[in-house]
Amino acid sequence: MTRRSARSPRFDATIVLTYYLPYTSGLTEVARTVAEGLAAGGRPGAVVACRHDPDPPPRAAVEVFRAPVAARLGRGVISPGFAPLAGRIARASRVVNLHLPMLEAGLVARLAGDTPVVATHHDDVWLAGGALAPLQVKAVDASVARALRRSAAVVVNNVDHAEHSRHWPLMRGRRLLAIAPPCREREPAPAAFRETAGPHFGFLGRIAPEKGLHHLVDAFRTIPDPEARLLIAGDYSKVAGGSVVGALRARAGDDTRIRFTGFLADDRVAGFYASLDAFALPSVAEESFGISQAEAMMLGVPSVASDAPGMRVPVSETGFGRLFPPGDARALAGALLEVAAYAPERRAEGGRDARARYGTDSCLDAYDALFQEAGAVQGAPA
Template sequence: MDDRRHHDLCIVLTYYSPYVSGLTNVARDLAEGFAARGKRVCVVASKHDPDLPTYETVNGVQVVRAPVLAKVGKGTIGLNLTRLALREMARSTVVNLHLPLVEGGLLARLSPAPVVSTYHCDVSLPTGDGPLALRLVNAAQHRAIDFSSRVALRRSAAAVVSSEDYARHSRMWPSIRGGMVAIPPPCPPRGAGRPTYRRTDGLHVGFLGRIVEEKGVEHLVDAFLALDDPDARLLIGGDYVDVAGGSVVQRVRRHIGDDPRVEMLGFIPEDDLDDFYASLDVFALPSVNAFEAFGIVQVVAMMAGVPALVSDLPGVRTVVENTGFGAVVTPRDVPGLTAALARLRDEPEDPAAGAAAASSLYSVDAVLDAYDAVFTKATGR
């Protein structure tokens, strides 16, 4: 690493690629997008996998990873992230913090460069069941992260959110509204794939995401099983092994039972995603709480010509509302999900029109342009 290097942009977050989540993907696409435009970009994150290098350059982005002492819930413990982030921030023209980030408040207070915070979603940690010690730890972590987010947002030149709809329903709204700028996440389009995941000529419904509590996958399973359609298939893709906060894969499997129409695919490699989307008739995002603030995967599915069935949650619903491509259902409403699946099966929507609408609203270039304007204003240039 060159200790004398200056950065046009320093991005700080907890988990970075190759970890996979919506937040991580947004940070990666911003970093690599600006690097492709000739910007000098540095990312500072935790070393969530101890085998990852501390310093490396990935697709033009300098990545600095801080060793982790321990993982607690969805976060990490380690003083190195603060120290390394402040060092790289001091070499930067502007800093982009991706919240929630437990170190965010302190970094925003101490930052020697202007800060723009991207607030992704409110933290959701289980506090109602499980061992008492775990509930107490989760409650303490919840309060600490919220406090840190409030401090960071109030110390930021701008607070970027994925939609005003989500921001107004967030616990952080009082801290967001003064500097709010609504910019959707960058959504890179997929290439043309082959329907290698199709099993029959019947309806194919797909889910892609981490198999965790807030995704509501078991409700999608129950809704799908209620379809009287022996040729229909439900394809569930996503990591359930290395998941921050813990997986609910066993719960999902109990709901599936022995029905052969539902298939757990596990983690789907990047090279196979085009084929996955090309195999679907409907993409489902049955999230159950506000931890899901947008749902990039639904946009990617739409860009591939697949309508989305999503929960009526702030931010998440806006994509279907803006494109008119898919359906919106109340969270946990299994009969409503079943009815929507049946309608999308029996009354197919225009894939070309849906793809065009999604692409025009959520292209990567438009998002990078919007962020660039925010960064420029923050630096006073």
């Protein structure tokens, strides 16, 4: 009789990641949706994260354990207690789900003992630069590799992105599942950010270097229409590694048509999407999917995305939008104007297709089946 079969696990699944609510990113949204989906299904789950925000954490639908942060290093944090805490909670669970990249991933996977590990690989770590960046990337990559070797299964958002990962040789040797991240089907709302009858283009996400927003600003400034608007929404006060909003404001110069909305509360997001004629995802670093673009598409807003692994998938699968060469501001401007002119019928059809492909239920069903197979809800020994 193994140690796991001799006890009753406290949690059906423990989800481990560095940043959790109130921090907002595509990675945290996947983790939150899976954790809360399990809880809604009557299966107790836990989340382990770092206490990256000094403010009191918000109430959560699942039990959240947070390790203190001793220091910050670029986009990351140093938390000596994080891996031991994650390992302890993992050992009290039927399965542990590691969200990668994560500096402590390899150590957490080892400290999980005989609890089955399911790794969700979102992306390779990417740093904007600096003297220590190459060493940080090397350290994270080594840790991620150790975690992948210990994983019973590896989840990726899509194979297109995974094939271009530095970890592809390891991932393709494991049990690999492509599960599109959960995208919320929001209720239609009034166009709360609409100002004129001209075309409105927008982005929603972290105001971070890898998002390529300088190309979006440059592209928009080539569009002469005085009624056009560019709406850039997202947090720029609590971005891991630092925001680029200052540089973007400088780049916008005296163009009064460009708006920076800052962080949007969840109840304002649908109104933001409703204000757009086209959504833009101009990322310059590999992005595994782009939840915000898919959610906009689900509401009938076509997307213009960089033709790069992962982020091009929603547009290439649905045909609802345009792809452009990454970093090409002139091509981006042309694509934005083209899709902004889509007819209502095409927008309705694109929205239906996106909703059928990227809704939350299909993602949760896939994770649920995987966790069951790994021994998560049936309690089978690893």
